[in-house]
Amino acid sequence: MTVLGIVGCRIFEDEIVHVLVNDPEIERVYLVENEENRDLLQKLETTGFRPEILPFYEIRDKLKQNHEFSVVIQLQGMGLHVDPARLKSKTYTNVNIMSRLADGILLFYGLCGQAFSRIKKDFPYMGCPIKLLQERSVGEKNGPLEDCVAAALGSNARYREALRMHKDAFFFTPMWAANWRTVFSVGEELMEGFEFTPDHLRELGYRKVARVKTGLSYEPDFEKNIEEFAQYFDFEVMELEGSTEIAMESYSHIRKILSDPLKSPLRA
Template sequence: MPVLGIIACRSLEDELAHVLSEDNELRQLIIIDNKACFDLSRKLRSKNRPHLIAAWEEIPEMLKDIRRTGPGILKPLLERSRHLCGLLGKAGDAGEEVIIVVNVLKIALNIDNKILKAYLSKNIQRMSQFSDSILLFYGRCGNALQDIETPQGRHCPLFFLTDGSGERVDDCIAATLGGNRQYGEALSSNQGVGYFCTPMQASSLDYTDREVRRYTIEHHLKPKSFGDILVELGYSKIAMLDTGLKFISDFEVESTINGFASLYHLKVVKLRGSVEIAERCYRQAKDDVIHSA
């Protein structure tokens, strides 16, 4: 039974919750226990997606148990899920089994590209110890992750978020808008936009603002918030992306963005997003790990 590891930025947490909750063949889902995982768990529970939260050190033995005895501790939850799927008219029979292990990383790591790459490389190294393949729910992030790879000596292919032409997306915004071309078009047609917000990024705006200020202080720079930097760079707008996912209420998203925009005298622009890239890349990575097993 192959293992697909997923390492995801919280910026794409809603998209990840969506693909996992809509996968009616998924029977084995484990989320690595850390401070960033609990909102994902809550969103999965809201969609009746059974899963376990486990510490790093518990996972290897847990995977052995699942492979040896089948669902084991997950069985009652999985049977309930199958029953619900039947009531809802969804497919209830599993295809080829795959175990998915998810590792959610905190938002705003890309404040420093070196820190982002080092942190992601460390997590890839840890997950490659028990994964057959790893899907990164990340873009290139300002080319910080352009040459990210599996540690030498380990056979664990990496899968990336790509657009329709197979090109890796620049960042989470390109993934949400449908690809790099769509991202470029959004930039050119919305002059003055300094930041594009997914619903998750909107809900974390205050946190990002504080993290940027903390970073400037720690590096002995003039204390500045994220909003201060946007204004200093001459940006006059902030974009709000609607992906159609409703894990976070429209009221909460709009209130947060409008409050941030008002504080820094920015205009709010609304844009339509998409989950196509998340859905397709998840499906492709899962199919590949099954066929390679």
């Protein structure tokens, strides 16, 4: 029996569905029972998966009864990113729980404001490998992504270049576009001293919203959601080409470790 644990932000729902759909060896998918996994369940079901939604202790009991390759998923709220300390605390708790049943854990996160910059040092004796999303381009130094936008654009370098070229833009992936009102609490104070309002964003220099096209279509109203955001804030819409390369490569890497642990260093 081999078990892969996934702990991640809901912002990566589409990428998670994509990597699972492209892995023909998966026999079972389990979702930890909570509100954050609800939309992921619906997306997985549209692709033919029939995940089981159970409390953690019941998933553990189920895994003891089979010898198949299984994936266990625990998603976390998108709003956690505004507080790196809280994000780190909640994620570390879920990583500890997941490590009790998984042979390896893939974190669908970048560094996220340095919340996970010490994750290898903080889990030195974990009995299974823990991996963040990483860029693994030929000729480039392997390293964790800065955040979800860097992952969608394909590398930290592309992200930094996009920021340099478009300093006045918000970058939206399909999931950001689908959830911007909730995540940014429109009409309310998001953080002390910050209001997500048209006037305030213009004072900060924002004038555009960049539609990052990842090629995934699990959020069918991507363009509509972008237009709604642009209209609300009176922003110009622009497009940037993205990809699922980072998600696929990171998933493939942890799968190779699990399939041949003797040849793959646990924390490479």
